[in-house]
Each structure stands twice: as C-alpha cells, then as structure tokens.
Amino acid sequence: MQDSQSTLQHLISSLLERDPPRAKSLCVTLLGDAIGPHGGSIWLSDLIELVTPLGINERLLRTSVFRLVAQDWLQSERHGRRSLYRLSENGSELTRQASGRIYDGSPTQWEGDWTLVLLPRFGNSSLSKRSEVRRELIWAGFGAIAPGVFALPRNQASVAQKVLSKLKLSNNALVLSAHELNEGNGLIINSLISQCWDLEGVARQYQDFTDTFAPMLAALNPNIRPSQAFAVRALTIHEWRRIVLHDPQLPVQMLPADWPGHVARELCGELYWAIFDQAEEHLNLLLDKDPIHYQAAKPYVFERFGGRDDTAAAKPAAYNLMKCSR
Incomplete structure (x- = not known):
C-alpha cells in the first residue's frame, strides 16, 4: 500500500513540477467540477486549503479570484471578514456550455x-x-x-x-x-479539415494526456489518501478541460480511425470514477462543516462520462497500457 501511495504521490509531484496549473484556470475548473455539484459556493479560506497542495499559494489565489471577479467569471459576497465565492451568471453559463464538451463529447450520430x-x-x-x-x-x-x-x-x-x-x-x-451536396463531385469539405482545424496539435495533446494519466490510474488502489484522490481528480479534469475546449470535436466520421481522443476520453472517465469516492471524501472532510453552503452532491454529477459504473468501480484500478499506446 505504501509503495503504491509513494508511486502515486511521485506522479502527482512530477506533474505539478513539470506543468503547474494556472491559478485562475484551476479555480474555474474546481468551481465547475467539484464545488458546483455541492451548491456552487465556497469560502475563500476553504478554496485556499483546496488549492495549496496543488502548488497555488494564498497570495496568488487571492489575486486570481480578484481578477476572476473583475472579468465576470466569479461573484463574491462579504460576510463580516470572510468572503464567499461562486460562479457569476456569466461564468455559470460558460461552464454549462463547456460541460457537454468536457463530460459528454461529440454525438455518436451525424447526419451531415x-x-x-x-x-x-x-x-x-x-x-x-x-x-x-x-x-x-x-x-x-x-x-x-x-x-x-x-x-x-x-x-x-x-x-x-x-x-x-x-x-x-x-x-x-x-x-x-x-x-454538403457535392457528393464526390468537386471539392469535399473533409479535404479542408487540416486547413480549418489544428487536429494534429489536438491529437498530440490527447496522446500526452494518456501518457501522463494512464500511470496514475495504474498506481491507484482502494487505500489511497482522500487528499491524493482529490489531487488526481483536480489535475485530471483541469488538463482534460484545457484540451477538449480546444478540440472542435468533429464527428467520428471525419476523424482518423486511430484518433487518440477516443482512448484519452475513455481513460479520463475511468480515472474520474476510480477516485471519485475518495475525492468526495476529501471535499466532505474539508467543506462539510458549513451545511448551509455545502450540500449533498446533485444527481447530475453521476451522469458524467456516460454515467458511473459501480461494477467497474469495484474492480482494482488498472489500465491497458498497450491500448493507450495505440
């Protein structure tokens, strides 16, 4: 158990050192993914405690939330000497628009x-x-x-x-x-894909995602610390969000057969649910002391990535690395 925890912590620390998250973007990720399903509000002091293990210090976080309020991503409420933050109406709308791309992906059917x-x-x-x-x-x-x-x-x-x-x-x-009406006679829209979208760049990002997070999934076990599980969840969704919001998510018919985004999305969903309970335990331990603003998880959270598969979640965490290298 200790070896597995050490391996996972090494992977987390290496990722934070190699590619530290930007404070503003990480705040939006956490408010949308983790805080939103629990009512959407969080005290600044609690947000500081959540992000400090992820390499964001208090001073940087305070500056970031101030800027997010100025940019109409967040809104704040003063309660004496304390500040409560939540997504603004604009931030909530942008988050709703992004959620389908993050958790659902492209529709499997396309009629042209x-x-x-x-x-x-x-x-x-x-x-x-x-x-x-x-x-x-x-x-x-x-x-x-x-x-x-x-x-x-x-x-x-x-x-x-x-x-x-x-x-x-x-x-x-x-x-x-x-x-499209050319039907093979004349210019075909598919021939413009490389001109219109940087699919090669997106494909590299998906492959990098798989290379980074497949070892984390392989290192999991049911006894990892809740704080580690939350770190994995936060970093996974933060990186996943950064990629998919630059991916046009073209229909399957327009993508290469070996498109790395398919493997990456399967990995992301499997990892998300493998550590979900432990990550929620960390949130509960930290935030459940304020039942007015921190509520039980809304049902919609369990529909992410195609819905939670409790039978799969009960199996030991492992991932087919040969599949990831396709």
Missing part, C-alpha cells in the same frame, strides 16, 4: 448537417470586431473555411447565436444551416 456563420464587414471597426468574433467562434469549435466564413459540422446554431449576442452582433452576421 453543418452550421455556417457568415460575417460581413463591420464599418470602421471591421478588423477588431472580426478578430473578436473569430476568436469566440473558434473557441466554440468553428473552423474558418474562408475569410468571414466559419463552419461547424453539426447543428450548433444556438451556440453561434449566443456568441453573436454576447458581442452584440446578432444583426451583423448570418447563421445558416447547410448540407
């Missing part, structure tokens, strides 16, 4: 439908406005197939409209549904 966004010039402020819209649409998964033309291979009109509404440009762009 596309969403197009066409952007004309916006007067004298054309360049800055177009750059802002381009950045937001690419973050949402759209690819630029031509100047002022963005496409995503599924029905995502609501996502495009939210982006345009956020930038107050709903009346300055066209959002269209489309279906």
Whole structure:
C-alpha cells in the first residue's frame, strides 16, 4: 500500500513540477467540477486549503479570484471578514456550455448537417470586431473555411447565436444551416479539415494526456489518501478541460480511425470514477462543516462520462497500457 501511495504521490509531484496549473484556470475548473455539484459556493479560506497542495499559494489565489471577479467569471459576497465565492451568471453559463464538451463529447450520430456563420464587414471597426468574433467562434469549435466564413459540422446554431449576442452582433452576421451536396463531385469539405482545424496539435495533446494519466490510474488502489484522490481528480479534469475546449470535436466520421481522443476520453472517465469516492471524501472532510453552503452532491454529477459504473468501480484500478499506446 505504501509503495503504491509513494508511486502515486511521485506522479502527482512530477506533474505539478513539470506543468503547474494556472491559478485562475484551476479555480474555474474546481468551481465547475467539484464545488458546483455541492451548491456552487465556497469560502475563500476553504478554496485556499483546496488549492495549496496543488502548488497555488494564498497570495496568488487571492489575486486570481480578484481578477476572476473583475472579468465576470466569479461573484463574491462579504460576510463580516470572510468572503464567499461562486460562479457569476456569466461564468455559470460558460461552464454549462463547456460541460457537454468536457463530460459528454461529440454525438455518436451525424447526419451531415453543418452550421455556417457568415460575417460581413463591420464599418470602421471591421478588423477588431472580426478578430473578436473569430476568436469566440473558434473557441466554440468553428473552423474558418474562408475569410468571414466559419463552419461547424453539426447543428450548433444556438451556440453561434449566443456568441453573436454576447458581442452584440446578432444583426451583423448570418447563421445558416447547410448540407454538403457535392457528393464526390468537386471539392469535399473533409479535404479542408487540416486547413480549418489544428487536429494534429489536438491529437498530440490527447496522446500526452494518456501518457501522463494512464500511470496514475495504474498506481491507484482502494487505500489511497482522500487528499491524493482529490489531487488526481483536480489535475485530471483541469488538463482534460484545457484540451477538449480546444478540440472542435468533429464527428467520428471525419476523424482518423486511430484518433487518440477516443482512448484519452475513455481513460479520463475511468480515472474520474476510480477516485471519485475518495475525492468526495476529501471535499466532505474539508467543506462539510458549513451545511448551509455545502450540500449533498446533485444527481447530475453521476451522469458524467456516460454515467458511473459501480461494477467497474469495484474492480482494482488498472489500465491497458498497450491500448493507450495505440
């Protein structure tokens, strides 16, 4: 047991040294993944205690939450000398939008439908406005197939409209549904994939994820410390979130047969549920002293990554490393 704990702690420490998480991004990850299902609020002192083992000191955290409030990601409440934090309305909406990409992935069925966004010039402020819209649409998964033309291979009109509404440009762009009609005669949209999306870069990130976290899964056992389990959960989801929010999550039909994202997502879900109970125990030990703001986990948390498989969770944690190296 001690050897296994030592191995796991070495893997955690090595990851923190090699790729320390950014404080602002880690706060958003924890509030969405761990705090949200328990009511969504956390005292600053408790947040400090949660992130300190992950390499974030108190001064850096205080600066980060201050900036997240200024950027409308978080909102704070003063209770005497104490501060309570939660996601703002804007932060909650952005987190909801991201959750499907993080925990669900792309739909398995695709009927060949596309969403197009066409952007004309916006007067004298054309360049800055177009750059802002381009950045937001690419973050949402759209690819630029031509100047002022963005496409995503599924029905995502609501996502495009939210982006345009956020930038107050709903009346300055066209959002269209489309279906490819060339049917092999002429340019095929699939041939534009490498031009529109950096799939090679995303594939490398998925492979790096598997190389990093498969050994952690192999090092688990039922007796690991709750604090270790929480660290693994936080670092896993933090890294996973960073990758999938840059992945357009194209339909399976448009991806290579050996796409490393499939193996990485399976690994992430298996690791998430393998340490879930111990990670929740750590949260309970730290936060359950405030039952007003810390509540029992909401049922939706158990639907993540396809739903919890209690029969699989009862088995010893191990992972097929040959499968990971495909």
